[in-house]
Amino acid sequence: MTVFTPIIYIRAVEKFEVTILGCGSALPTLRHNGSAQIVNIREKYFLVDCAEGTQVHLRSNHIHLSRMNTIFISHLHGDHCFGLPGLISTQGLLGRTAPLHIYGPEDIEGVFRPLLDYFCNGMEFEVVFHPVDTHQFLPVYEDRSVTVYSIPLKHRIRCCGYLFKEKPLLPHIRREAIEHYQIPVSQINNIKAGADFVTNEGVVVPHSELVIQREPPRSYAYCSDTMFKPENAELLHGVNLLYHEATFADAEEKLCARVFHSTARQAAQMAQLSHAQRLVIGHFSSRYEDENILLKEAQSVFPNTILAHEKMTITL
Amino acid sequence: MTVFTPIIYIRAVEKFEVTILGCGSALPTLRHNGSAQIVNIREKYFLVDCAEGTQVHLRSNHIHLSRMNTIFISHLHGDHCFGLPGLISTQGLLGRTAPLHIYGPEDIEGVFRPLLDYFCNGMEFEVVFHPVDTHQFLPVYEDRSVTVYSIPLKHRIRCCGYLFKEKPLLPHIRREAIEHYQIPVSQINNIKAGADFVTNEGVVVPHSELVIQREPPRSYAYCSDTMFKPENAELLHGVNLLYHEATFADAEEKLCARVFHSTARQAAQMAQLSHAQRLVIGHFSSRYEDENILLKEAQSVFPNTILAHEKMTITL
Numbered sequence: 001m002t003v004f005t006p007i008i009y010i011r012a013v014e015k016f017e018v019t020i021l022g023c024g025s026a027l028p029t030l031r032h033n034g035s036a037q038i039v040n041i042r043e044k045y046f047l048v049d050c051a052e053g054t055q056v057h058l059r060s061n062h063i064h065l066s067r068m069n070t071i072f073i074s075h076l077h078g079d080h081c082f083g084l085p086g087l088i089s090t091q092g093l094l095g096r097t098a099p100l101h102i103y104g105p106e107d108i109e110g111v112f113r114p115l116l117d118y119f120c121n122g123m124e125f126e127v128v129f130h131p132v133d134t135h136q137f138l139p140v141y142e143d144r145s146v147t148v149y150s151i152p153l154k155h156r157i158r159c160c161g162y163l164f165k166e167k168p169l170l171p172h173i174r175r176e177a178i179e180h181y182q183i184p185v186s187q188i189n190n191i192k193a194g195a196d197f198v199t200n201e202g203v204v205v206p207h208s209e210l211v212i213q214r215e216p217p218r219s220y221a222y223c224s225d226t227m228f229k230p231e232n233a234e235l236l237h238g239v240n241l242l243y244h245e246a247t248f249a250d251a252e253e254k255l256c257a258r259v260f261h262s263t264a265r266q267a268a269q270m271a272q273l274s275h276a277q278r279l280v281i282g283h284f285s286s287r288y289e290d291e292n293i294l295l296k297e298a299q300s301v302f303p304n305t306i307l308a309h310e311k312m313t314i315t316l
Numbered sequence: 317m318t319v320f321t322p323i324i325y326i327r328a329v330e331k332f333e334v335t336i337l338g339c340g341s342a343l344p345t346l347r348h349n350g351s352a353q354i355v356n357i358r359e360k361y362f363l364v365d366c367a368e369g370t371q372v373h374l375r376s377n378h379i380h381l382s383r384m385n386t387i388f389i390s391h392l393h394g395d396h397c398f399g400l401p402g403l404i405s406t407q408g409l410l411g412r413t414a415p416l417h418i419y420g421p422e423d424i425e426g427v428f429r430p431l432l433d434y435f436c437n438g439m440e441f442e443v444v445f446h447p448v449d450t451h452q453f454l455p456v457y458e459d460r461s462v463t464v465y466s467i468p469l470k471h472r473i474r475c476c477g478y479l480f481k482e483k484p485l486l487p488h489i490r491r492e493a494i495e496h497y498q499i500p501v502s503q504i505n506n507i508k509a510g511a512d513f514v515t516n517e518g519v520v521v522p523h524s525e526l527v528i529q530r531e532p533p534r535s536y537a538y539c540s541d542t543m544f545k546p547e548n549a550e551l552l553h554g555v556n557l558l559y560h561e562a563t564f565a566d567a568e569e570k571l572c573a574r575v576f577h578s579t580a581r582q583a584a585q586m587a588q589l590s591h592a593q594r595l596v597i598g599h600f601s602s603r604y605e606d607e608n609i610l611l612k613e614a615q616s617v618f619p620n621t622i623l624a625h626e627k628m629t630i631t632l
Binding site: 026027028029030052053055056059060076077078082083085086089090093094107111114115118119 | 342345398410423
């Protein structure tokens with residue numbers, strides 16, 4: 001028995017967006033910046049990789065550096081991390097005081113700390129490096145909105161991707177249920193957390209009747225750089241959006257394997273094996289002046305594929 | 317007595333150009349890149365300073381990285397050198413084999429060598445660092461076309477500018493003189509180098525009658541970053557083009573001195589004291605959305621002043 005007519009609440013979904021700052025590969029071109037992207041989860045900004053020039057690309061996307069407290073670096077190749085010294089020293093010049101947390105392969109502090117000591121001496125904020133075991137699928141970061149896991153990848157050097165798993169939102173309580181059952185304020189959080197409500201008359205009103213469930217939690221996986229690694233499919237199962245590197249087309253498959261990268265087709269196979277909802281491919285080799293060849297090869301396996309491009313924002 | 321009617325030779329002047337890749341200051345903006353410029357002397361390219369993003373700005377100016385064998389760094393603030401790791405590793409990826417020579421303050425190798433050892437391991441070319449004594453005016457580089465001198469500047473850390481002094485070109489020998497006096501090929505280089513010619517009859521034909529003098533040698537001085545340092549005027553005497561930092565306007569004079577920078581007016585005073593032919597000002601603070609205030613203040617002292625801007629090429 002449902003007491004209330006179902007009401008459709010038109011509610012803004014909590015934000016979960018990915019903005020591409022750069023989706024080129026090692027050789028910089030005028031068409032693509034090096035790897036960097038912003039994951040915005042409920043207005044909290046996470047930077048994933050930080051190629052040279054990232055601080056300027058953030059600026060051209062109107063993202064204020066001070067909004068960024070957490071950075072995830074996949075691996076220590078220059079096209080994924082050479083933007084860190086500039087980004088950090090600019091934050092110092094801008095008077096940042098909040099600590100900046102940087103997650104990355106275990107060498108990251110050893111490589112960058114001496115630079116920071118030299119160039120950012122006297123900065124009023126702390127840079128905290130968090131070494132990530134790139135061989136493990138493990139939670140590396142957590143707050144009330146999201147858990148971020150490392151995804152072991154297979155590249156020439158230690159490298160991991162990152163899986164952003166949104167935490168479930170508590171359901172909304174039906175306002176008319178509060179009135180009808182005279183639910184006291186003290187019970188509201190319990191009900192949101194899953195409790196039933198017992199009226200003064202001893203009637204048990206089940207939880208499901210009192211709340212409106214929220215959207216199911218979403219997830220985003222960033223996989224760059226890596227060769228085809230089908231054993232990751234289970235870790236990525238059902239991901240809402242998969243960003244996967246697609247450095248080369250089929251014609252370069254041999255070269256691709258030799259340099260531990262993926263073809264567009266392999267990226268699509270990963271999306272298919274993982275039952276991903278959508279795939280966005282990036283990390284394009286500079287040899288392609290038109291990446292539609294990559295898009296076509298990927299779509300032949302996984303139709304719901306798009307090409308990344310700079311300044312693109314994808315809403316989950 | 318002049319034997320020959322003077323002939324005006326319209327000859328292409330040997331190239332001496334400065335191309336601005338970036339003329340902003342420490343805080344990057346969308347209007348200006350960090351400091352970097354190319355000095356092209358007789359088709360030899362010298363890079364002066366190398367802010368983050370320089371490799372891409374070179375590309376957008378159609379300057380091939382392989383043309384660059386020599387880099388001069390003024391000082392070790394990020395906005396003058398954070399582009400080095402990316403520039404160097406890209407050259408490695410492109411298969412460079414020729415050594416790359418980098419001149420800069422004495423710490424430069426200690427700061428960058430560990431990074432290169434980590435990121436550029438296995439590169440097929442050598443990076444040779446040449447420490448420069450930033451307190452001395454000394455020749456630091458020389459080839460057959462140019463001598464480059466360090467210019468001691470006054471900044472918060474060790475810092476020097478660079479003076480590019482073209483070597484005099486040997487005069488052209490008058491073709492009609494060769495015929496008239498039957499000058500043997502063996503004598504031509506001697507005459508170009510300054511010798512007179514003695515005919516078979518023992519007549520001495522003075523050097524000046526046999527040659528057409530070339531354009532006088534030119535010079536270019538790069539002075540950034542520095543506070544006003546009038547004692548440098550003598551070193552820069554008669555320079556054809558002076559690039560001088562002009563971070564602030566008069567209104568910020570106190571701040572300017574505190575952070576060891578120059579106002580536009582002081583840049584102009586340096587040009588005036590040095591009897592420079594032309595002044596180009598740069599290293600603009602990010603606070604100016606329109607640098608014409610800097611231009612006006614400079615021109616009130618030294619009219620032949622222009623504002624630097626990205627992609628500007630100035631021919632000497």
